[in-house]
Amino acid sequence: MSNEVIILGAGIGGLTLALSLHQAGIPCRVYEAVPELKPLGVGINLLPHAVRELTELGLLPALDKVGVRTQEAVFFTEHGQLIFREAAGQHAGYDWPQFSIHRGDLQTVLYEETLKRLGPDSVVCNRRCTGATQDADGVTVHFADTTDNAHVPPVRGAVVVGCDGIHSALRKQLYPNEGAPRYSGINMWRGTTRWKPFLSGGSMVRAGWLAVGKMVIYPIRDDIDDEGNQLVNWVAEIHAPQPALRDWSRAGRLEDFLPAFADWHFDWLDVPALIRASDTILEYPMVDQDPLPRWTHGRLTLLGDAAHPMVPRGSNGAGQAIIDARFLAGALKDMGVGPAALEAYDSVRVKATTEVVLTNRSNPPDAILREVFERSGGQRFEKIEDVVPTAELQAISDNYKRVAGYDPVALKARPSFL
Numbered sequence: 001m002s003n004e005v006i007i008l009g010a011g012i013g014g015l016t017l018a019l020s021l022h023q024a025g026i027p028c029r030v031y032e033a034v035p036e037l038k039p040l041g042v043g044i045n046l047l048p049h050a051v052r053e054l055t056e057l058g059l060l061p062a063l064d065k066v067g068v069r070t071q072e073a074v075f076f077t078e079h080g081q082l083i084f085r086e087a088a089g090q091h092a093g094y095d096w097p098q099f100s101i102h103r104g105d106l107q108t109v110l111y112e113e114t115l116k117r118l119g120p121d122s123v124v125c126n127r128r129c130t131g132a133t134q135d136a137d138g139v140t141v142h143f144a145d146t147t148d149n150a151h152v153p154p155v156r157g158a159v160v161v162g163c164d165g166i167h168s169a170l171r172k173q174l175y176p177n178e179g180a181p182r183y184s185g186i187n188m189w190r191g192t193t194r195w196k197p198f199l200s201g202g203s204m205v206r207a208g209w210l211a212v213g214k215m216v217i218y219p220i221r222d223d224i225d226d227e228g229n230q231l232v233n234w235v236a237e238i239h240a241p242q243p244a245l246r247d248w249s250r251a252g253r254l255e256d257f258l259p260a261f262a263d264w265h266f267d268w269l270d271v272p273a274l275i276r277a278s279d280t281i282l283e284y285p286m287v288d289q290d291p292l293p294r295w296t297h298g299r300l301t302l303l304g305d306a307a308h309p310m311v312p313r314g315s316n317g318a319g320q321a322i323i324d325a326r327f328l329a330g331a332l333k334d335m336g337v338g339p340a341a342l343e344a345y346d347s348v349r350v351k352a353t354t355e356v357v358l359t360n361r362s363n364p365p366d367a368i369l370r371e372v373f374e375r376s377g378g379q380r381f382e383k384i385e386d387v388v389p390t391a392e393l394q395a396i397s398d399n400y401k402r403v404a405g406y407d408p409v410a411l412k413a414r415p416s417f418l
């Protein structure tokens with residue numbers, strides 16, 4: 001009888017699970033669909049609750065080499081007027097920093113560390129999962145070779161965890177009648193630009209609002225050349241009736257979104273110049289799925305985007321995948337590798353992430369921008385307090401911290417998952 005945990009997908013969640021199981025002394029192997037892992041994507045943020053977990057895995061020095069410690073979150077109107085400013089990570093008194101980081105850099109850190117600690121055979125690429133069956137003793141997981149679609153011999157394990165992202169094969173098997181991801185009515189254009197540090201040099205900016213155009217901008221790599229430039233990540237979000245194609249690597253067109261930001265020449269940043277100087281432009285629709293009633297079915301379970309895809313409005317997509325992985329590893333360590341641990345994981349994490357998915361739709365941190373836009377009618381103001389009390393904006397931010405699990409007091413008090 002195999003005691004091995006089979007992990008589907010070498011993304012952020014799958015690799016964090018592999019490292020955490022190794023830390024817990026539990027054997028596992030990762031099966032990844034792509035023939036070769038490439039550092040794809042653009043920027044993401046890791047909030048202190050996620051960085052705590054990566055710190056407990058000993059990865060803080062590696063993150064510091066590639067990411068930028070976020071110093072503050074700053075909110076502006078589409079006129080460039082300051083709305084709200086809040087310190088981030090250790091600058092806000094947390095024991096752990098917040099990182100703004102390239103998704104590919106984060107995945108590379110996790111991948112290299114997995115190969116180093118678990119061995120070169122711990123991640124098997126070119127294995128696209130096509131389904132899984134279970135019996136009293138374990139699971140049998142089926143794969144196709146991604147390059148030629150040929151069937152390859154199935155693999156036996158004790159349990160299987162679908163960390164296979166927004167197009168999860170395991171989720172489709174468990175919920176065959178679920179429809180396509182739910183379009184939020186917003187398309188996103190994303191890119192990275194080499195640029196001089198702006199504001200604090202570690203500022204995460206959110207500006208504007210969806211009706212007229214919203215931007216999220218933050219640096220994700222420091223000192224990328226001899227001129228002191230950073231790599232700056234930007235995301236433009238605009239209401240659009242038709243969703244873009246759901247392909248993480250689909251190229252976007254400047255003319256589809258730049259006009260909305262043509263006048264954004266601010267004293268703190270020239271936004272259209274930043275966009276025009278971008279190395280790449282990618283397009284992606286903002287989608288999520290309605291929360292599932294359960295992820296665990298006996299020896300099968302889901303994790304990360306496969307379990308709870310969410311709209312990226314709270315910097316929690318990668319973070320919640322990391323927390324899932326750590327919680328699940330803790331449960332498997334405490335309860336043994338079997339259905340009981342998967343059930344314990346389900347009973348806590350489904351509820352917790354459902355709240356995050358729904359709050360990301362209704363009241364994520366950028367609801368601060370919505371409140372100001374709606375109450376000011378998109379007009380300039382003299383003082384922000386004339387539009388909305390700062391305490392109310394602080395309450396939006398604090399509520400989200402509680403929902404997502406990084407309220408500073410609760411996070412400090414929470415025992416380690418492992």
Ligand SMILES: Cc1cc2nc3c(=O)[nH]c(=O)nc-3n(C[C@H](O)[C@H](O)[C@H](O)COP(=O)(O)OP(=O)(O)OC[C@H]3O[C@@H](n4cnc5c(N)ncnc54)[C@H](O)[C@@H]3O)c2cc1C
Nearest residue numbers: 009011012013033041042129164165169248304305317318
């Ligand atoms: C190529 C890519 C680029 C991305 N870029 C961004 C970005 O720029 N910004 C952002 O906010 N988020 C991005 N994401 C999503 C982000 O990584 C996730 O929202 C978050 O980190 C949660 O991670 P996850 O491990 O659940 O899923 P992911 O990181 O998406 O990882 C899922 C993994 O499963 C693999 N996989 C899929 N199907 C199968 C299968 N049938 N069998 C085996 N393996 C399978 C995928 O190849 C992938 O490696 C991207 C994801 C991908 C795959």
